[in-house]
Amino acid sequence: MTTAISKAPAAAAAPRESAAPRRRSTNRRSTPLTIAMLAVLAYFLLPLLWLVIASTKSSQDLFDSFGLWFSHSPQPWTNVRATLTQDHGVFLRWLLNTVLYAGVSAVGAALLAAAGGYGFAKYRFRFGGAAFNLVLGAVMVPTTALAIPTYLLFAQVGLVNTPWAVILPSLVNPFGLYLMRIFAQDAVPDSLIEAGRIDGAGEARIFFRIALRLLAPGLVTVLLFTLVSTWNNYLLPLIMLNDPRLYPVTVGLASWSAQAQNGGSGASSNMLALVMTGSLLSIIPLVVAFVLLQRYWQSGLATGAVKQ
Amino acid sequence: MTTLPAPAAPAGRRSARSRQSAAGPLFVAPFMLLFVLLFLAPLGYAAYLSLFQHKLIGGTSFVGLDNYTKALQDPQFLHGVLRVVLFFLIQVPVMLLLALLFALALDSGLLRLAKVVRLGIFVPYAVPSIVATLMWGYLYGPDFGPFAQFSRHFQLPQPHFLSSSWMLGSLANIVTWEFVGYNMIILYAALRTIPGDLYEAASVDGAGAWRTAWSIKLPALRPALTMCLLFSIIGSFQLFNEPKLLQAIAPSVIDSGYTATLYGYSLAFTGQQVNYAATVSFLLGLVIVIVSYTFLLTANRRRTP
Numbered sequence: 130m131t132t133a134i135s136k137a138p139a140a141a142a143a144p145r146e147s148a149a150p151r152r153r154s155t156n157r158r159s160t161p162l163t164i165a166m167l168a169v170l171a172y173f174l175l176p177l178l179w180l181v182i183a184s185t186k187s188s189q190d191l192f193d194s195f196g197l198w199f200s201h202s203p204q205p206w207t208n209v210r211a212t213l214t215q216d217h218g219v220f221l222r223w224l225l226n227t228v229l230y231a232g233v234s235a236v237g238a239a240l241l242a243a244a245g246g247y248g249f250a251k252y253r254f255r256f257g258g259a260a261f262n263l264v265l266g267a268v269m270v271p272t273t274a275l276a277i278p279t280y281l282l283f284a285q286v287g288l289v290n291t292p293w294a295v296i297l298p299s300l301v302n303p304f305g306l307y308l309m310r311i312f313a314q315d316a317v318p319d320s321l322i323e324a325g326r327i328d329g330a331g332e333a334r335i336f337f338r339i340a341l342r343l344l345a346p347g348l349v350t351v352l353l354f355t356l357v358s359t360w361n362n363y364l365l366p367l368i369m370l371n372d373p374r375l376y377p378v379t380v381g382l383a384s385w386s387a388q389a390q391n392g393g394s395g396a397s398s399n400m401l402a403l404v405m406t407g408s409l410l411s412i413i414p415l416v417v418a419f420v421l422l423q424r425y426w427q428s429g430l431a432t433g434a435v436k437q
Numbered sequence: 438m439t440t441l442p443a444p445a446a447p448a449g450r451r452s453a454r455s456r457q458s459a460a461g462p463l464f465v466a467p468f469m470l471l472f473v474l475l476f477l478a479p480l481g482y483a484a485y486l487s488l489f490q491h492k493l494i495g496g497t498s499f500v501g502l503d504n505y506t507k508a509l510q511d512p513q514f515l516h517g518v519l520r521v522v523l524f525f526l527i528q529v530p531v532m533l534l535l536a537l538l539f540a541l542a543l544d545s546g547l548l549r550l551a552k553v554v555r556l557g558i559f560v561p562y563a564v565p566s567i568v569a570t571l572m573w574g575y576l577y578g579p580d581f582g583p584f585a586q587f588s589r590h591f592q593l594p595q596p597h598f599l600s601s602s603w604m605l606g607s608l609a610n611i612v613t614w615e616f617v618g619y620n621m622i623i624l625y626a627a628l629r630t631i632p633g634d635l636y637e638a639a640s641v642d643g644a645g646a647w648r649t650a651w652s653i654k655l656p657a658l659r660p661a662l663t664m665c666l667l668f669s670i671i672g673s674f675q676l677f678n679e680p681k682l683l684q685a686i687a688p689s690v691i692d693s694g695y696t697a698t699l700y701g702y703s704l705a706f707t708g709q710q711v712n713y714a715a716t717v718s719f720l721l722g723l724v725i726v727i728v729s730y731t732f733l734l735t736a737n738r739r740r741t742p
Contacts, residue, residue: 157546158547158548159548162542162545162548163548163549165542166539166548167550169539169554169558170558172614173557173560173614173617173618174560176561176569176573176576176614177564177572179572191581192581196576196581196582196586197583241471242468244464244465244467245464245468245469247464248460248461248462248463248464249461252461252464253461257465260465260469264468264469266726267472267476269667269671269729269730270476270480271671271672271721271722271725273675273677273698274675274698274718274721274722275479275480275722276718277701277702277714277718278479278480278483278719279475279479280705281479281705281711281715282478282479300471301471301472301475303472303476306468332460332463357562360565361566361567363567363677363678363681364678364698368702368705378565379567382567382568382571383567386571386685390685390686408571411565411568412563412564412565412568415563416560416563416564418563419559419560419562423556426622427622427626
């Protein structure tokens, strides 16, 4: 499934991958180590398996049947239908909101970081060093410490309870800029930029036509990680949004879970089954994206980790 | 003539250079503009707000650093900070050690199904922390969590994952589950860039697998480990999502000041103490920057003796 897609960037992504088989061909696989790592794997995957199984059960069955096996009357489609139609289909709206917020934020943040990183890496200008150091220092400022002040500021200018309240703060990714600067330094050779200039191309044209293509792997990494952090964000939308119709799926699920608690955690309430199924539905897109885009994020992470 | 453009066009060269020097700031401008508006401005606004106090009688008045002296003597805030420090000291070493072991196992080439293992350990990173916490919350729970079901079935004493003495450990488990894979991938990616001839030299010298790991791999992992640790510091000090959600299940254990971020949130949205909430946020940010910066300084100093 993944091989077809990951073939193309593979060569560029992992420089040592081709040299690796030589070291590994010694054919000395260790069975004890494999068994130990499979046990480790169970720790990471069993909770997800539990979630998959739980999402096929009615609220009553959740209480009455063993968690790690199916009940006598699995009802996955009933649960999915109930989840998608509850409160006039609000769950689908939450998912679409999440896709919108995360998508716009990720594309915007990646492009801003790419242009900025390229600018810092390839041009010398007054205050450039100081500005970059300021951004670098900002990597250490936690987003949650920033969330409440941002809310207070947005409340002053009337931005709260709009999609922009969630998207705008996610557009600024200091670590992304840092990553793109490192990446641009090597990925875009000066000689290529110079050649573009001699051919009479403007600086913007050189960036969009030549540099951006070379920056693609780094761009995808920043895109993917902004996507994940916005997709997973809870505090920011929680404080920014009042209207349930604007909620992303994280805030929506948490509100359903609170309803399931308050409506007596008893089995009579149907909410519990909806929370389970909704949780499962909300994680499928990201898991699939990560599996399909393996090569990209793995090579991109290496950039940040190796060159500092 | 074509090979020597330098003496031919000094004027054209200068205009090209000035065009270039204008292009640099233009590339950087969009990011920097948003950075100022959405990063520096909220920080500045929080700093400004933290200097005022709002009272029902008398309205808003300038109080200087009073909010800061109040926060530094506020047992709830201090407990919140101490708790995340404790959390950091327990959880981060465990998580990074596991990530390191898994990365070394993957890189050793001794593993069958290495690709499956690598992806499987990473998958929880793609699960939103809200979903992870909901899920673990139910798994921990006394009603239909498998642990409780298991112990009921065999008439064993029930585990109390959500009691006050277990809670921090239960939270640590959730965060570890979420982030081991992410750190493992960073470390693994760094291991993959070690040049092969280093291993050859080591094996010529008769070094075994452990010796190679200790003398070649660990030193090479330094920058990657530094980065993982830095992100872990920042991540654990702002612990919010997990305790906020478990609060609904265990309200008597997780109070409004359980972690520092939770305290700031409660102040702003339950207590309506906007100025004090801004103070707490600002202080927490400051604490994290100081801790991270100190860490980076010591890490860098050790690298260049």
